[in-house]
Amino acid sequence: MSLGNNALVSLDEVKQFYFPNMDKSKSQDDDLLEELINRITSQFEKYCGITTFHDDDYTEYTDSVGACIFTKNQPINSITSIALDTDWTWGTDSTCTTTDYRIINDSYVLFKYQIGNYDSNVKIIYNGGYETIPADLKHSCIKEVAREYKHRQDFDILSKSLEDGSNTVISPGLMFSTIQILDKYKRIRAF
Numbered sequence: 001m002s003l004g005n006n007a008l009v010s011l012d013e014v015k016q017f018y019f020p021n022m023d024k025s026k027s028q029d030d031d032l033l034e035e036l037i038n039r040i041t042s043q044f045e046k047y048c049g050i051t052t053f054h055d056d057d058y059t060e061y062t063d064s065v066g067a068c069i070f071t072k073n074q075p076i077n078s079i080t081s082i083a084l085d086t087d088w089t090w091g092t093d094s095t096c097t098t099t100d101y102r103i104i105n106d107s108y109v110l111f112k113y114q115i116g117n118y119d120s121n122v123k124i125i126y127n128g129g130y131e132t133i134p135a136d137l138k139h140s141c142i143k144e145v146a147r148e149y150k151h152r153q154d155f156d157i158l159s160k161s162l163e164d165g166s167n168t169v170i171s172p173g174l175m176f177s178t179i180q181i182l183d184k185y186k187r188i189r190a191f
Contacts, residue, residue, distance in 0.1 A: 054133070
């Protein structure tokens, strides 16, 4: 197993933070940890409604909503071009000038005039995502990987009795603290 290009953290980061006594050289659990990193990364991306958290160049065909365009991948770092065309021919006469719009809070594009509400009438070429993954996002990924690793034998167990007779609940899905972090990175959508 190897880490995907979209992995939020490295194997060494997981080992260093949660398994400081684990041999940093190749261990028998490296494949499992890498699989968990890939799986948790995909789960985070799906929850946030994005392709990847890493910066990349995208060409999207999206809807216009009033005077706004909402891209799938955020933050929006730069825009190469935007074309508006209800016929979907995308000729040079449909390309907008950079004075027609601006990026708002790295999250969406605002036009200085109404562009209407149309389906897939916008072709936007842009760079989106993070050049450096934010620390809170990385930390949440590491915690989720460590939690999955620790509880990998606990199939469908919702609680465990401890030595003192108390119970601990193992909640399925992402931890509440992780969801709070991910909510900050959720894609802005028009409704």
